[in-house]
Amino acid sequence: MxxxxxxxxxxxxxxxxxxxxxxxxxSELEFNDAFQLLVATVLSAQSTDKRVNQVTRVLFRSFSTSALLHTANAREIEKIIRPVGLHKNKARSLTEIARIIEDEYGGTVPSKMEDLLRLPGVGRKTANVVLGHGLKLHAxxxxxxxxxxxxxxxxxxxxxxxxxxxxxxxxxxxxxxxxxxxxxxxxxxxxxxxxxxxxxxxxxxxxxxxxxxx
Ligand code: SF4
The missing domain is CATH 1.10.1670.10 (Helix-hairpin-Helix base-excision DNA repair enzymes (C-terminal))
Known part of the structure; x- marks a missing residue:
């Protein structure tokens, strides 16, 4: 029961x-791999999937991988993601997520819940979305x-x-x-x-x- x-x-x-x-x-978010889904899901906090998709279509033209986002200028990211709201915090989270994935996980999105939860701006829901839709694991x-x-x-x-x-x-x-x-x-x-x-x-x-x- x-x-x-x-x-x-x-x-x-x-x-x-x-x-x-x-x-x-x-998932109604647009993405090509687990990293892009992670980015899109972080951006979706207090926004809509439709707006996030509009923003990521622009963002991923230049910053589609953790290696590219890691070296990005924070101001440039803020400008692109502004329409989803909370753009300063989200830009900070995204560049830090990209850095951690590059430095500590060799450019691969980690596949364990506890590792995902270490990333800034990532809570249990986001981690489960990435595990399930991005990495095809049970979530x-x-x-x-x-x-x-x-x-x-x-x-x-x-x-x-x-x-x-x-x-x-x-x-x-x-x-x-x-x-x-x-x-x-x-x-x-x-x-x-x-x-x-x-x-x-x-x-x-x-x-x-x-x-x-x-
Ligand atoms: S719409 Fe929601 S509240 Fe209404 S019957 Fe369906 S599940 Fe129940």
Whole structure:
């Protein structure tokens, strides 16, 4: 039994329904490799994927690798990434990330959670995005959408991202982690928004919030 009172079978049913509703769920950030995804995900904090993609199309023309970004002029980076907000902090994080990857990891994005968490501006969600989408490893990113949808459906009572990650990864097949996370994120962005569009949702029969509103 999960913390939200759900059985393991319920989680798998919800996974199937979400996958059916969002068959093409995946990262909406544009990238060619794990380093570019790391950069894009750091830039996405308090911004939108659409805006980040507009910025990285320009940024990666000149600074597509850690070696190139490491030697970049911080002012130039700030100017390019300004539209995503927090540009001074993010520029500092990106050049430092590039330096650490060059100096300590031989230019390769590290593939361990603890190493990724050492990088400035990288939290658990960003690290999981890079592990899952960038390096094709088992990972379960939890953002505010995953939190909201899980709490509403009754998949978990936890309000901390790491607790939800631990709870759901303890019952789901590791091969389903990333797809479940991607589906929950898209569901939260498009349907189970802060004001949920329950009329468009396939989960009404297994959603606690919907039950309580009926
Ligand atoms: S039924 Fe409504 S509240 Fe429940 S998951 Fe769907 S959109 Fe969200």
């Amino acid at each position: 999960l913390n939200g009172g759900r059985k393991v079978q319920d989680v798998n049913t919800i996974f199937r329904l979400l996958s059916a509703q969002h068959p093409n769920a995946g 379960f990113p939890v953002d505010r959408h995953v939190l909201r949808v899980c709490n509403r459906i009754g998949l978990s009572e936890h309000t901390k991202a790491h607790s939800i990650e631990l709870e759901l990864t303890s019952v789901l097949d590791p091969n389903s982690w990333l797809q479940m996370s991607d589906s929950l994120i898209i569901h939260g962005r498009r349907i189970c928004k802060p004001r949920p569009h329950c009329g468009k949702c396939r989960l009404t029969l297994c959603c606690r919030y919907f039950d309580e509103q009926a």
